[in-house]
Amino acid sequence: MKRSQTTLAAATPWLFAAPALVLLLVFLVLPFLMALGLSFTNQRLVTSEQVSTAWVGARNYLRLFDDESFWAALRNNFLFVVIVVPVQSALALMLALLVNQKLAGVRLFRTIYFMPVATTMAVVAVIWSLLYSPDAGVINRLVQLLTFGAVGPQDWLRDPKLVLPAVMLLSVWQGVGFQMLVFLAGLQSIPGDLYEAARLDGARPWQQFRYITLPMLNNTLIFVMVTTTIYAFQLFTQVQIISNSGASARVDSFRTMVMLMVHEGFRNGKIGYASALSVVFFLIVLAISVLQRLVLREERTVR
Numbered sequence: 151m152k153r154s155q156t157t158l159a160a161a162t163p164w165l166f167a168a169p170a171l172v173l174l175l176v177f178l179v180l181p182f183l184m185a186l187g188l189s190f191t192n193q194r195l196v197t198s199e200q201v202s203t204a205w206v207g208a209r210n211y212l213r214l215f216d217d218e219s220f221w222a223a224l225r226n227n228f229l230f231v232v233i234v235v236p237v238q239s240a241l242a243l244m245l246a247l248l249v250n251q252k253l254a255g256v257r258l259f260r261t262i263y264f265m266p267v268a269t270t271m272a273v274v275a276v277i278w279s280l281l282y283s284p285d286a287g288v289i290n291r292l293v294q295l296l297t298f299g300a301v302g303p304q305d306w307l308r309d310p311k312l313v314l315p316a317v318m319l320l321s322v323w324q325g326v327g328f329q330m331l332v333f334l335a336g337l338q339s340i341p342g343d344l345y346e347a348a349r350l351d352g353a354r355p356w357q358q359f360r361y362i363t364l365p366m367l368n369n370t371l372i373f374v375m376v377t378t379t380i381y382a383f384q385l386f387t388q389v390q391i392i393s394n395s396g397a398s399a400r401v402d403s404f405r406t407m408v409m410l411m412v413h414e415g416f417r418n419g420k421i422g423y424a425s426a427l428s429v430v431f432f433l434i435v436l437a438i439s440v441l442q443r444l445v446l447r448e449e450r451t452v453r
Contacts, residue, residue: 182432189426195419210426220427222402223410224434226314230321230406231382238322239374242329243367247359249330250337260334264327271324275391278320282306307392310403317388317404325381329374336370337363372446376439383435384408407431 192206214220249260266274281288290303306316340363348358364371386408393409405413407427415424 182429185425185428188422189429191422193421193425195416195421206422210423211430213423214426214430219402219405219410223405223407226404227383227385227407229314230318230385231379234318234321234382235375235378237318238326239329239371239378241322242326242374243333245326245330246333246337247363250334260331263330266324267327269324271387272391274320274324275388278316278323278388279307279392282316284308313392313404317385317392320388321382321385325378329378332374333367333370336367340366368446372443375446376443379442380435380439383431383438386412 189210190205190207191203192209193203197203245263249256249263282290284290284303284305287303287306289306293301293304304312306312344362344366345358348362353361385406389404389406389409390412392404408431411424411427411431414420414427
């Protein structure tokens with residue numbers, strides 16, 4: 151009897167985790183293994199007797215080194231991540247500190263800051279495409295107002311130097327509310343006694359933030375930085391809508407890895423090459439995420 155109860159107790163967690171594990175296996179692990187296998191073939195989207203699937207070894211991977219589109223997309227992805235992740239995380243922390251104050255109407259501000267997250271990226275991209283219009287766009291009018299007319303209207307979505315920063319701005323605006331809520335949950339879990347003791351010791355607000363808030367938010371910061379990095383590498387919807395709007399700059403100035411995979415796989419029909427792209431990209435993102443987590447953990451240990 152005791153043995154059966156022990157067995158049941160040991161199996162219970164696995165029974166509860168089984169649905170999630172099955173979904174991960176079917177929609178994550180299995181597709182990756184299929185992509186890994188297809189990356190060593192010349193698989194086409196549409197096959198025929200004249201174009202049959204054959205094993206090509208590492209040819210698809212060797213082709214990456216000579217593909218300028220691959221390096222341009224990878225460069226755009228890294229530039230997007232390097233700028234958006236710290237800016238969005240810092241802005242989210244600042245907003246969380248603001249809405250964590252005990253002020254009248256603070257719940258309204260929390261809702262307002264979170265509203266862009268509840269709006270789909272496709273809708274956001276379309277709206278911001280109109281805001282970026284060189285003729286009647288609000289962004290250009292705001293720039294002219296702030297610079298007292300010194301800077302004229304800019305063609306944000308056609309200028310190769312401006313299109314990626316424009317995408318960064320709308321992406322930060324749309325996603326910062328989610329990180330804000332995560333930071334807010336972390337802030338509200340910090341015991342108030344710590345701040346009260348610090349104030350009694352004469353600690354200033356900046357010192358309280360430096361020696362209490364930041365150390366207590368270490369786990370939250372790691373989660374926000376890693377998830378934001380992964381989301382940033384998945385950049386696709388906004389740039390795809392901009393490229394299809396007919397008002398886009400040279401595609402290599404803002405094309406991302408996911409865009410390149412879709413283009414090679416579904417437009418050019420090169421499933422094998424697209425699979426190689428996806429495998430390499432997955433390994434790059436995985437390595438960066440693990441490295442980022444280790445670095446942040448090491449910083450926490452040093453502190």
